[in-house]
Amino acid sequence: MTSPPERHPHPARRAVLGTALGGAAATALSGAPAAALPGAAPAGDPTSARAAAPRPWKLRDTMSTDDAWARFLRDQDLLWKRLPTLWYEGPFLGDGQLGSMVYQEPGANRIRFTVQHGRVQDHRPEFGSGWGTCRLPVGHLTLEPAGTITAVDWRLSLWNAELTGTVTTTAGTLTLAALIHDEVLAVRVTARGGERATWTFHPEEAISPRKISEAPPAGYTANPPWTTRTAPDGTEQVLQPLTGGGQTATAHRRTGDDLLLSVGHSHPSDTAAEADSLRNLRRAKSYSALRQRHTSWWHAFYRKSFVSFPDQRLQSFHWIQLYKVASASRAGGPVMATSGPWLEPTPWPAVWWNLNVQLEYWLINGFNHPELDSLATTLRQNQEQLTANVPAVYRADSSGVGRSSDMFANRSVGRPGTGAEVGDLTWALHNVWLSYRHSMDTSLLRDTIYPVLRRAINYYLHFLTPGSDGKLHLPSTLSPEYPVVPPQDTNYDLALIRWGCRTLLESAELLGVEDELAPRWQEVLTRLTPYPVDDNGFMIGADTPYAQSHRHYSHLLMVYPLYLVNWDQPENRDLITRSIVHWHALTGSHRGYSYTGAASMYAMTGEGDTAITYLRKFFDPTTRYPCRPNTHYTEAGPVIETPLSASQSLHDMFCQSWGGVIRVFPAVPTAWADLTLHNFRTEGAFLVSAVRKAGTTRFIRVRSLAGEPLKLQHGLTGRLTAVLDDGTPARTRDLGGGTLAIDLPRGREVLVHTGTRPDLTLAPVAVSEPGPAWGLP
Numbered sequence: 001m002t003s004p005p006e007r008h009p010h011p012a013r014r015a016v017l018g019t020a021l022g023g024a025a026a027t028a029l030s031g032a033p034a035a036a037l038p039g040a041a042p043a044g045d046p047t048s049a050r051a052a053a054p055r056p057w058k059l060r061d062t063m064s065t066d067d068a069w070a071r072f073l074r075d076q077d078l079l080w081k082r083l084p085t086l087w088y089e090g091p092f093l094g095d096g097q098l099g100s101m102v103y104q105e106p107g108a109n110r111i112r113f114t115v116q117h118g119r120v121q122d123h124r125p126e127f128g129s130g131w132g133t134c135r136l137p138v139g140h141l142t143l144e145p146a147g148t149i150t151a152v153d154w155r156l157s158l159w160n161a162e163l164t165g166t167v168t169t170t171a172g173t174l175t176l177a178a179l180i181h182d183e184v185l186a187v188r189v190t191a192r193g194g195e196r197a198t199w200t201f202h203p204e205e206a207i208s209p210r211k212i213s214e215a216p217p218a219g220y221t222a223n224p225p226w227t228t229r230t231a232p233d234g235t236e237q238v239l240q241p242l243t244g245g246g247q248t249a250t251a252h253r254r255t256g257d258d259l260l261l262s263v264g265h266s267h268p269s270d271t272a273a274e275a276d277s278l279r280n281l282r283r284a285k286s287y288s289a290l291r292q293r294h295t296s297w298w299h300a301f302y303r304k305s306f307v308s309f310p311d312q313r314l315q316s317f318h319w320i321q322l323y324k325v326a327s328a329s330r331a332g333g334p335v336m337a338t339s340g341p342w343l344e345p346t347p348w349p350a351v352w353w354n355l356n357v358q359l360e361y362w363l364i365n366g367f368n369h370p371e372l373d374s375l376a377t378t379l380r381q382n383q384e385q386l387t388a389n390v391p392a393v394y395r396a397d398s399s400g401v402g403r404s405s406d407m408f409a410n411r412s413v414g415r416p417g418t419g420a421e422v423g424d425l426t427w428a429l430h431n432v433w434l435s436y437r438h439s440m441d442t443s444l445l446r447d448t449i450y451p452v453l454r455r456a457i458n459y460y461l462h463f464l465t466p467g468s469d470g471k472l473h474l475p476s477t478l479s480p481e482y483p484v485v486p487p488q489d490t491n492y493d494l495a496l497i498r499w500g501c502r503t504l505l506e507s508a509e510l511l512g513v514e515d516e517l518a519p520r521w522q523e524v525l526t527r528l529t530p531y532p533v534d535d536n537g538f539m540i541g542a543d544t545p546y547a548q549s550h551r552h553y554s555h556l557l558m559v560y561p562l563y564l565v566n567w568d569q570p571e572n573r574d575l576i577t578r579s580i581v582h583w584h585a586l587t588g589s590h591r592g593y594s595y596t597g598a599a600s601m602y603a604m605t606g607e608g609d610t611a612i613t614y615l616r617k618f619f620d621p622t623t624r625y626p627c628r629p630n631t632h633y634t635e636a637g638p639v640i641e642t643p644l645s646a647s648q649s650l651h652d653m654f655c656q657s658w659g660g661v662i663r664v665f666p667a668v669p670t671a672w673a674d675l676t677l678h679n680f681r682t683e684g685a686f687l688v689s690a691v692r693k694a695g696t697t698r699f700i701r702v703r704s705l706a707g708e709p710l711k712l713q714h715g716l717t718g719r720l721t722a723v724l725d726d727g728t729p730a731r732t733r734d735l736g737g738g739t740l741a742i743d744l745p746r747g748r749e750v751l752v753h754t755g756t757r758p759d760l761t762l763a764p765v766a767v768s769e770p771g772p773a774w775g776l777p
Contacts, residue, residue: 054727088628094327099341123244133406147171313771346637417475486541537579592642657682707746
């Protein structure tokens with residue numbers, strides 16, 4: 001475990017924004033004497049747990065050994081029995097920066113290993129994010145056998161994050177293994193029979209991948225051609241200078257059966273990349289040495305959490321997404337672009353802020369992997385750029401980011417009143433707020449969320465004006481990618497303004513800050529115009545109904561993921577249902593994340609069977625844009641966020657923690673009678689373990705990492721028992737509606753169950769819905 005997070009400096013630590021707690025809950029959390037729980041033994045009852053001698057308990061974790069993990073994850077591996085011919089069919093490797101996909105070289109008897117890097121971009125902002133600051137291709141390796149390829153037998157091992165297998169040809173066999181670690185691609189190929197392995201590195205032109213869809217902008221000049229050199233130790237390098245300054249350097253060295261390759265990128269330095277790529281190779285030493293460090297990292301990584309459920313294909317998909325996001329993102333590294341580190345020809349070779357970035361990172365929270373959050377570090381490190389993105393007259397107190405940018409968030413944002421897309425930075429900050437809520441790391445709140453959100457909301461405040469109704473209104477802004485711009489009061493922005501003002505008020509209290517803007521934030525919450533609605537539910541904005549099929553759910557942000565309008569508010573349930581139904585009733589433009597978004601919304605309502613029905617649409621090959629064989633996804637080009645958001649939809653079925661309440665198994669599909677969760681991280685920095693068997697929750701264990709108030713919606717029926725890890729009874733209060741408040745100090749655990757103490761074994765569940773492996777099995 002990592003060291004405990006920094007505690008709140010302010011004593012007024014209370015409920016999460018958007019929660020309608022009510023007085024009873026507030027009293028329950030104040031330390032007042034607890035009322036007897038329905039079904040629980042009363043205090044003083046000699047038959048109760050209070051009178052019995054403490055019985056310490058401990059979970060029995062069958063996944064506590066490397067062997068157990070290796071066996072379990074082997075069943076989730078991707079397999080290939082035929083040679084993939086497209087990027088979305090093949091194996092993929094990465095370490096958060098360097099990435100490679102493996103598939104047949106188009107039209108040739110060779111195997112391509114793409115070589116792309118998340119930091120490699122152009123540096124000419126005058127040409128926009130699509131051309132001037134876009135991700136740039138690096139190149140690819142080809143493995144050319146002596147004979148004609150007749151068969152492959154490959155496995156992408158999740159446990160080892162390594163591709164292994166054979167290539168059979170008319171001349172013999174090639175046995176290969178490949179991995180990426182510490183910005184080095186390492187491949188080992190052993191030839192047998194009459195085979196031999198010939199490697200060639202092919203540099204690619206340093207031009208925007210957007211060239212597949214449009215011509216360069218006026219005045220654009222090509223980057224200079226690359227040059228090659230050989231270092232004294234025999235390492236070959238390809239050096240790519242850039243017109244806007246900086247350099248990309250690709251170094252590769254072959255020693256016996258091993259090939260090592262590394263990519264460096266520098267700006268504004270024209271030489272640092274060359275030294276970086278050589279240093280990476282020297283540090284790697286050999287395939288075997290690199291593999292030892294590599295597998296140690298991944299084995300420790302996986303053991304931070306566990307989930308098992310009985311649908312084999314979806315379970316495998318879920319674990320592949322964890323492997324994928326760890327291959328694509330690491331804290332301190334570049335924020336994920338639309339294709340992650342696996343650049344291919346695409347009209348979107350940049351970072352997209354109006355949905356893509358947000359969906360990319362949600363799953364890391366429940367999986368208990370805050371170390372993958374490169375979005376939070378990107379916003380922290382580029383606050384000056386976020387200020388420079390707004391018009392000069394507002395830079396004293398405002399920040400923003402346009403729809404797409406480079407990895408430094410370099411993209412100007414338009415003004416409200418012009419139909420501009422304004423809210424994308426605020427939505428991205430909601431992701432950072434989720435990172436804070438799942439870690440309770442005050443430094444994240446103090447250094448990133450509070451200062452940047454304050455400026456993002458300030459930008460809105462410049463444009464809010466009172467109407468004849470006395471309400472505050474926002475002039476015309478764009479609901480991302482909807483073709484009609486409302487004349488005012490776009491729901492996308494109204495939801496983000498409400499969330500932002502509530503979050504700032506709570507953050508100021510948590511940080512002990514007396515902010516001069518607090519009265520203004522409160523005024524906005526009091527006077528901001530209601531969300532525009534009609535008979536079909538939430539509209540796009542004022543005088544603008546949701547009237548044509550649209551893939552985005554921007555007009556529904558107040559429902560998900562902000563939960564400002566939620567299922568705990570009975571008065572809003574009909575509005576929520578009508579809105580979701582109408583969004584999907586107009587068909588034609590829905591895409592993969594339209595289905596994952598609906599699945600998560602229905603999970604909020606507790607309708608697990610409806611949620612899984614929508615989620616399965618993403619995997620239905622008859623839909624226009626389904627999940628691809630290697631679990632990647634493409635529309636007009638690669639887009640990484642949708643499969644990752646599908647994993648979040650599963651999380652939303654398994655465990656939710658919005659509104660300050662942890663909901664265990666809130667929307668599990670009926671067919672999934674058995675389910676195991678272990679160390680699922682929730683808001684409040686709790687780790688939840690729970691087992692469901694034969695459709696019934698057997699027990700819930702919660703560990704507190706930060707000492708936050710615990711409110712647990714347990715789903716249990718009957719006589720409740722809640723005991724701390726030393727066997728003593730926990731202090732509890734009944735909050736009604738099946739929710740229990742539990743006093744749980746930092747570093748302690750509580751076990752909640754009914755009846756006699758159940759079997760506390762954590763183990764994989766049996767598969768009841770078998771399915772084929774991912775890949776080309």
